[in-house]
Amino acid sequence: MGKSIARKEDPRFLRGKGRYVDDVILPNMLYMAILRSPYAHARIRRIDTSAALAAPGVKLVLTGEDLAKMNLAWMPTLNGDQQMVLAVDKVLFQYQEVAAVVAETRAQAEDALQLIEVDYEPLPVVVDPFKALEPDAPILREDREKKSNHIWHWESGDREETENVFRDAPVVVKQDVRFQRVHPSPLEPCGCVADYNTVTGRLTFYVTSQAPHVHRTVIAMLSGIPEHQIRVISPDIGGGFGNKVGVYPGYVIAIAASVKLGVPVKWIETRTENIASTSFARDFHMTCEIAAREDGKVLGLRVKTIADHGAFDAAANPTKFPAGLFNIVTGSYDFKAAFVEVDAVYTNKAPGGVAYRCSFRVTEAAYLIERTMDVLAQRLKIDPAELRFRNFIRKDQFPYKSPTGWVYDSGDYEKTLKLALERIGYDELRKEQAEKRARGEFMGIGISTFTEIVGGGPKNTFDILGIKMFDSAEIRIHPTGKVIARLGVRHQGQGHETTFAQIIAEELGLSADDVLIEEGDTDTAPYGLGTYASRSTPTAGAAAALCARRIREKARKIAAHLLEVGEDDVVWDGTAFSAKGLPGKSVTMKDVAFAAYTDVPEGVEPGLEATYYYDPPNLTFPHGAYIAVVDIDKGTGAVKVRRFLAVDDCGNVINPMIVEGQVHGGLTEGFAIAFMQDIPYDSNGNCLAPNWMDYLVPTALDTPHWETDRTVTPSPHHPIGAKGVGESPNVGSPAAFVNAVVDALSPLGVEHIDMPLYPWKIWEILREHGINE
Amino acid sequence: MLKYGGEYTIKLPREEVWKFITDPHKVVPCVPDLIESNIEGDNRFQVIVKVGIGPVRGKFKLECELSPIEPGAVMAMLIKGGGMGSGVEMNAEVKLSDTDDGTLLKWECEGAISGPIASLGGRLIDNQAKKIIQQVFENLEKAFASV
Numbered sequence: 063m064g065k066s067i068a069r070k071e072d073p074r075f076l077r078g079k080g081r082y083v084d085d086v087i088l089p090n091m092l093y094m095a096i097l098r099s100p101y102a103h104a105r106i107r108r109i110d111t112s113a114a115l116a117a118p119g120v121k122l123v124l125t126g127e128d129l130a131k132m133n134l135a136w137m138p139t140l141n142g143d144q145q146m147v148l149a150v151d152k153v154l155f156q157y158q159e160v161a162a163v164v165a166e167t168r169a170q171a172e173d174a175l176q177l178i179e180v181d182y183e184p185l186p187v188v189v190d191p192f193k194a195l196e197p198d199a200p201i202l203r204e205d206r207e208k209k210s211n212h213i214w215h216w217e218s219g220d221r222e223e224t225e226n227v228f229r230d231a232p233v234v235v236k237q238d239v240r241f242q243r244v245h246p247s248p249l250e251p252c253g254c255v256a257d258y259n260t261v262t263g264r265l266t267f268y269v270t271s272q273a274p275h276v277h278r279t280v281i282a283m284l285s286g287i288p289e290h291q292i293r294v295i296s297p298d299i300g301g302g303f304g305n306k307v308g309v310y311p312g313y314v315i316a317i318a319a320s321v322k323l324g325v326p327v328k329w330i331e332t333r334t335e336n337i338a339s340t341s342f343a344r345d346f347h348m349t350c351e352i353a354a355r356e357d358g359k360v361l362g363l364r365v366k367t368i369a370d371h372g373a374f375d376a377a378a379n380p381t382k383f384p385a386g387l388f389n390i391v392t393g394s395y396d397f398k399a400a401f402v403e404v405d406a407v408y409t410n411k412a413p414g415g416v417a418y419r420c421s422f423r424v425t426e427a428a429y430l431i432e433r434t435m436d437v438l439a440q441r442l443k444i445d446p447a448e449l450r451f452r453n454f455i456r457k458d459q460f461p462y463k464s465p466t467g468w469v470y471d472s473g474d475y476e477k478t479l480k481l482a483l484e485r486i487g488y489d490e491l492r493k494e495q496a497e498k499r500a501r502g503e504f505m506g507i508g509i510s511t512f513t514e515i516v517g518g519g520p521k522n523t524f525d526i527l528g529i530k531m532f533d534s535a536e537i538r539i540h541p542t543g544k545v546i547a548r549l550g551v552r553h554q555g556q557g558h559e560t561t562f563a564q565i566i567a568e569e570l571g572l573s574a575d576d577v578l579i580e581e582g583d584t585d586t587a588p589y590g591l592g593t594y595a596s597r598s599t600p601t602a603g604a605a606a607a608l609c610a611r612r613i614r615e616k617a618r619k620i621a622a623h624l625l626e627v628g629e630d631d632v633v634w635d636g637t638a639f640s641a642k643g644l645p646g647k648s649v650t651m652k653d654v655a656f657a658a659y660t661d662v663p664e665g666v667e668p669g670l671e672a673t674y675y676y677d678p679p680n681l682t683f684p685h686g687a688y689i690a691v692v693d694i695d696k697g698t699g700a701v702k703v704r705r706f707l708a709v710d711d712c713g714n715v716i717n718p719m720i721v722e723g724q725v726h727g728g729l730t731e732g733f734a735i736a737f738m739q740d741i742p743y744d745s746n747g748n749c750l751a752p753n754w755m756d757y758l759v760p761t762a763l764d765t766p767h768w769e770t771d772r773t774v775t776p777s778p779h780h781p782i783g784a785k786g787v788g789e790s791p792n793v794g795s796p797a798a799f800v801n802a803v804v805d806a807l808s809p810l811g812v813e814h815i816d817m818p819l820y821p822w823k824i825w826e827i828l829r830e831h832g833i834n835e
Numbered sequence: 836m837l838k839y840g841g842e843y844t845i846k847l848p849r850e851e852v853w854k855f856i857t858d859p860h861k862v863v864p865c866v867p868d869l870i871e872s873n874i875e876g877d878n879r880f881q882v883i884v885k886v887g888i889g890p891v892r893g894k895f896k897l898e899c900e901l902s903p904i905e906p907g908a909v910m911a912m913l914i915k916g917g918g919m920g921s922g923v924e925m926n927a928e929v930k931l932s933d934t935d936d937g938t939l940l941k942w943e944c945e946g947a948i949s950g951p952i953a954s955l956g957g958r959l960i961d962n963q964a965k966k967i968i969q970q971v972f973e974n975l976e977k978a979f980a981s982v
Contacts, residue, residue, distance in 0.1 A: 100922040100950025156949065175920070176893075182922065184949075338954070745836065748953035755955075 063568045063782070066719035070574070071559040080298040083253045084330050086268045091255065092121055094316055094329040095171035097161040097178050098339065099153035102189070102410040102747020103202070104182040106152055106160070113177035114163055119170035122319055123178070124162045126150035134318055136205075137284055137309065140526065141384065143213070143375035144205070145413060147311040152185070154202055154373035155412050156749050157338040159311045164319045164327055187747040191347065191370040191407040202373065202408045213375050213406035218389035218466045224401035227362030231353030237437045240816045241426045243345040243370070243411075243741040245337050246418045247759055248554070250300025252340055253330035254313050256320035264291050265320070269313060271296040271582075272306040273592025274552055276526050278584045280309050283527070285317060296582035302554035303731070304416035307378045307594050308341050338752035341378065342411075342741060343418030345370040346426045350434040358444045360453050363400040363465075365391055365430065371406045374413035379422055380518065380526040380591075386422025387515050389466035393431040394475045394513045394685060395453040400465040410747040419728060419792040421516050421595040428512040432797030436508075436804065437813055445492075446801065447483055450511050451476060461778075468515065470683040471777050473711070478773045479511050482687035482709040485771055491691060499809055504694040504828075506806025509687070510798035516786040517600025517682040518591075526591060530677065533601035534588035535609040537566060538671040541659040543652030545570070545577040547609075550590010551602040552582045556788060557720040558598060562606050564716050565782065569610030571637040571651050588673055596786035599716065600682045600777075607781045609674035616670060617654045623663035624649045682777045682785040684712040688794050690802040696834050699825025701737065701803055703766035708795070711773045713785035721787050722770055728791025729768050734760045735792075736799035740818050837946045839964060843972060845979050846937040853907050853931060855982065856940075862901070865974035867967055870894060878902060886918070889959040891952050893919040907931070914946075921950030 074080050111123040126148035129135045136144045149160045161178050165171035188194045188202060194211040201209050228234060254269040265287050271277050274294040282289035299306060316329040331340070346369050353362035369385065371377060379386050385404040392400050417423065435453075439446040454475040455462045462470040483489075491507055498505045521530035534550040547566050551558065563577035581587055590602065614634060621639035622629040631642040640648035658670040691705040708725055715721050738758040742750045751757040776783030796817060803819050804812055810831045815823060828834045845852050855861045859880040863872045868885040875881065878901040886895045897916035904911055914925040925946035932939045948960065 098920065100917065100920055100953075102949070156954070176918075184922075184924070184947075334951070334955075744953070746947050746949055746953070748949055750954055752951075752954045 063564055063716050064718065065564070066717055067560060067564065067574055069557050069560045069720065070563060071557065082250055082298050082300060083255060083268050083270050086255045086297070086328070088255065088257055088326040091326040091328055092164050092166060092323065093168040093171050094162055094164045094319060094327050095168065095175055096159050096312060096315070096335070097163070097175045098157040098335070099149065099160050100156065101153055101182050101184055102156045102187045103185040104153050105185060106149060107181040107183055109161060110179040111161065113179070114174040117170065117174040117177055119166035120163055120174045121166070122164040122323055124148065124315060124319060129315070129318060132318055134284065134314055137311070137314055139374060139376035140308070141375045141377045141379050145374040145376050147314045155410050156747050157335065157412065157752065158373070159315070159339070162315045162319065164323065187410045187745070189409055189411065189743045189745060189747050191368050191409050194407050194409050202410065211408040213371060213408060214384050215403065215405050216384045217401065217403040218383070219401040220399055220465065221401045224362050224364055224399040227399045228351070228353045228364060231361050232356050233354045233442065234351060235434065235438045235441050236349065236351045237434050237814055239348045239350060239430050239433050239814065241344040241346045241348065241429055242817055243342050244418065244735050244739045245342050245741060245757060246303035246305040246416065247337060247757065248301030248303055248305050251331035251333060251336035252306060252310060252312070253328070254316050255326055255328045256316040257326040258317070258320040258324065260324040263287070264293065265317065266293045266295065267317065268295045268297060270299055270306045272299070272302040272552055272554060272594050274582055274584050275550060275589050276529070276592055277309060279527065279529065281317065284314065294584045296552045299552070299554040302594070304343065304378065304418045304594055305336070305341050306554065307416060307592065308376065308414055310340055333754060334752045337741070337757055338749045339412050341414035341416040342372070343416050344426055345415065348426065348430050350430050352434055352438050354438060354442070356442070358438065358442050358449045358452050360395055360438070361398050363392055363397050365402040367404040369404055369406045370409050370411065371415055372409055372411040372413040375406060376413040377415035378417060380524055380531060381422055382523055386417065388423040388427050390424050390468065390513065390515045391427040391431055392464050392466060393428060394455060394511050395431070395435070396455045396459070397465050402466060411743055412749070417595060419731060419789045421514070421518060421789065424515050425793045428514070428793045429797045432510040432512055433800060433814065436801045440808055440813060446509050447479065447488065450479060450509065469680060470513065471680055471779060472775045473513065473683060473685050474773065474775045475511060475685060478685060478709050478711050479687040481771060481773060482689050482707055485709070486689045486691070486705065486707045488689070504696065504806040506692045506694070506802040506804070508690040508692070508798045508800065508802025508805055510794050510801060511685070511687045512794035512797070513683055513685045514596070514790050514793050515681050515683055516596035516789065517678055518595045518597050519681055520679065521677050529591065531591045531601070532675050532677040533590045533597065533605050534673065534675045535602060535605040536588045536671070536673040537606070537609050537613055539613065539651070539655045539658070541656050543572065543576060543655040545572065546580060547577060547606065548580045548587040549602045549606065550588050551593040551598045553593055553598070556593065556598065556724065557717065561599065561716050561720055562603065565603055565606045566610050569607055570613065588675070596788045598786070599784045600780060600786045601676055601678055603716070603784055604678065604781045605674045605676035608676055609672050612672040612674055613670060616672070617651060619666050620654045620657050620662060621649050624653060624657055679779050682713065682780060684710065684785040684787060684790055686710040686790050686794050688798040690798040692802040692806055694803065694806050694824060696828060699821040699823070699828060701819060701821070701824065703733065703799070705769065706766050707769040707771065708791055709771045709773065710787055710790055711775050712787035712790065713776045713780065714774060714783035715772070716784060724788045725770050725791045726768050728789065729795050730760055730765050731792045732795030733766065733799065734758065736796045736817050737819050837948065837960065837964065838944070839968060840943040841968070842939060842941040844934060844937060844939055847979060847982060849907065849931050849933055849938045851982060852938045852940065855979070856929060857901055857903060857910060859901065861978065865971060865978055867970035867974065888952050888963050889955060891919055891921070891955055895923065897923065917950065919951065921948065921952040923948055
């Protein structure tokens with residue numbers, strides 16, 4: 063542990079030997095393509111599929127009515143709503159699934175889509191969530207009992223106490239902050255191969271899944287195929303970031319088609335389908351108020367949010383709170399009182415909000431508080447670093463109970479920010495900034511000292527369809543001391559095969575080379591809730607460690623037999639068992655393993671294996687201090703990120719190189735969100751960025767150079783003191799970027815700019831102030 | 836919502852221009868990139884046209900309906916249809932008035948486009964639409980010249 067060993071999975075990825083869903087080719091396999099709605103809101107008067115059915119190679123055309131006969135027209139969502147699989151009666155967003163064609167080749171299926179005639183009657187479109195709440199707005203969801211576009215209201219904290227604090231506060235700042243609609247955009251889009259065997263009744267389902275076991279249970283509940291007759295295989299996955307948590311209509315249709323035809327059916331999304339129809343993220347319209355004293359000490363926090371959920375409330379949200387963990391909104395600061403409320407709204411946009419590399423709305427919360435803290439600093443003319451020091455939850459306050467009810471496990475915010483300020487040379491940078499300002503140049507420094515909340519989760523607050531969010535590991539040691547371990551999570555590039563091998567090797571006194579990690583096959587792996595919300599190390603990592611310890615307990619019995627001493631006299635020193643007081647006499651795990659199959663003591667069951675299901679007692683709370691330094695070009699409005707330092711504290715680190723890789727990736731995504739990504743819609747509900755031409759993904763050339771560092775505050779309740787890090791950089795960095803740009807423009811009186819910070823936006827601000835005329 | 840409009844002077848008396856623009860048999864041949872047409876009656880016709888906007892290329896099937904609002908002076912034209920998974924709806928109004936040397940034709944058009952053309956070709960639609968409109972008038976000019 064704590065060593066940067068090379069990733070075990072990389073050789074196959076680097077040599078192009080990975081095996082992804084689209085690499086699965088089965089005998090007699092057919093291909094499916096989906097017809098999607100050009101309208102954001104329209105009644106379907108008629109669908110004529112006859113020409114498509116007669117097209118070359120076409121074997122099946124499915125519409126919503128066909129699925130209704132199979133009782134599959136609607137599916138439940140993870141947020142208690144229901145979603146159409148193929149549109150019945152009307153469409154509710156552009157690119158909604160309307161019909162599907164299955165043919166001998168993908169090209170034939172795509173061509174046949176053009177022959178399906180759909181008679182649409184366009185209906186009034188609602189794209190603005192505020193307008194959707196007006197009393198005369200058209201009701202989008204006629205299937206719902208509640209005749210309103212309002213989905214739910216949720217609140218957290220103490221309203222009355224917060225009002226009192228605000229009433230008496232000497233200073234109040236208020237800021238509207240928008241977190242735009244973005245998309246996880248994994249390199250590999252979603253897809254599946256459904257293979258239903260009509261003789262055995264078995265469904266083998268290859269799918270791009272971050273949570274294969276949950277998908278198995280959902281498929282069983284939806285399709286009626288018994289769960290033991292379903293095998294979900296999630297092969298190598300080219301990135302998930304939350305996009306591969308949901309169940310999408312395409313999966314359901316492919317399964318229905320395979321059941322009908324009795325042959326395997328493959329469906330692989332196009333890039334446009336991926337961006338325009340599967341699980342966007344964010345889309346929060348937030349208003350934040352902070353009550354404070356003149357010296358900057360914060361007192362109260364009040365937040366009002368409108369969440370645009372699109373046509374169906376399909377947000378991936380396995381918490382008991384409809385707005386997920388948005389109640390982390392007090393962040394790293396010691397507020398006396400806080401009150402947060404969120405209203406979710408239906409609009410004619412794609413459904414399926416996912417957390418996107420964050421634990422269920424933590425990113426929105428972290429961005430909001432880190433942005434508004436800077437607004438407060440600017441208003442009170444206090445240095446933003448100083449303001450943070452004055453308000454941090456102190457080291458001795460942990461475990462800390464936040465005003466919205468969460469108990470932070472551990473943290474040392476002061477130490478982390480101090481290290482970051484030192485490493486970046488904060489005082490010198492401020493001096494340089496003052497000189498530049500005197501010359502009329504625009505340089506900015508942005509700080510974000512966020513707190514994350516990861517490791518979903520404890521069974522009282524986290525579940526999917528009632529299944530509590532524990533996670534699992536099963537370890538088997540073979541006679542020669544080689545190990546296979548299977549876990550219920552499923553990596554999409556995070557390096558599990560190395561990380562978990564290191565944990566298990568450490569616990570068993572073996573080398574990581576001796577441990578093979580297998581995930582993603584529900585026939586072999588123990589039940590798990592999947593990889594997202596940075597939960598792999600906090601939950602499955604803990605399960606792996608505790609499972610190995612369970613094996614060690616049995617190994618101790620066998621070791622005692624081999625050492626010919628009583629069990630109580632056996633000592634484990636991290637590498638071998640030895641007899642107390644008998645130096646020089648020891649047996650390794652390898653010796654014990656061989657004996658477990660060849661020479662077990664009386665009364666001990668042969669073999670050396672164990673399973674462990676770990677239900678965490680609490681979440682873990684990693685934190686970080688990020689600093690961005692930017693220069694703005696007066697002529698073009700372009701922002702150059704000159705330096706970016708991320709100091710993360712994710713507790714004990716298993717493989718520093720993997721952690722650093724995760725941080726680099728997350729920072730690059732955060733950078734993209736801050737400067738280039740948005741999914742806008744026009745007033746007709748046309749999605750204006752359903753491709754990588756308009757929805758930008760940064761290349762190596764765009765991406766700044768990342769500097770990283772670390773402090774270590776172990777989680778007190780985690781077996782190996784680890785916390786999870788994958789999401790931190792995506793959660794913490796957008797605020798640092800925006801704070802830096804606003805800081806640069808603050809001499810002009812600028813207090814806030816909504817993301818993405820396109821050069822034209824900055825250019826217009828500069829022009830308004832007569833800078834670049 | 837797309838909005839276009841313009842005006843155009845034709846050196847012909849108003850009655851003749853009116854007769855021309857309300858006659859599908861005369862109007863249809865002026866449609867640019869026409870592949871197929873089907874005149875259904877006095878005021879309705881269908882056309883299939885070739886379309887290419889940015890990365891999206893293919894055929895559009897459009898239904899058009901001409902309806903006089905004020906005979907001899909104002910006509911409405913409704914165009915509906917689409918193709919390649921995209922939809923188009925256009926409402927145009929044509930107004931004729933007398934001038935010293937013929938007829939002034941003023942037109943206004945409001946339209947909505949949905950589907951991949953709107954999202955993929957969004958930034959290119961404007962230029963393409965202007966090009967098509969220019970072509971329509973070039974064709975009309977030629978046709979009027981032979982009246």
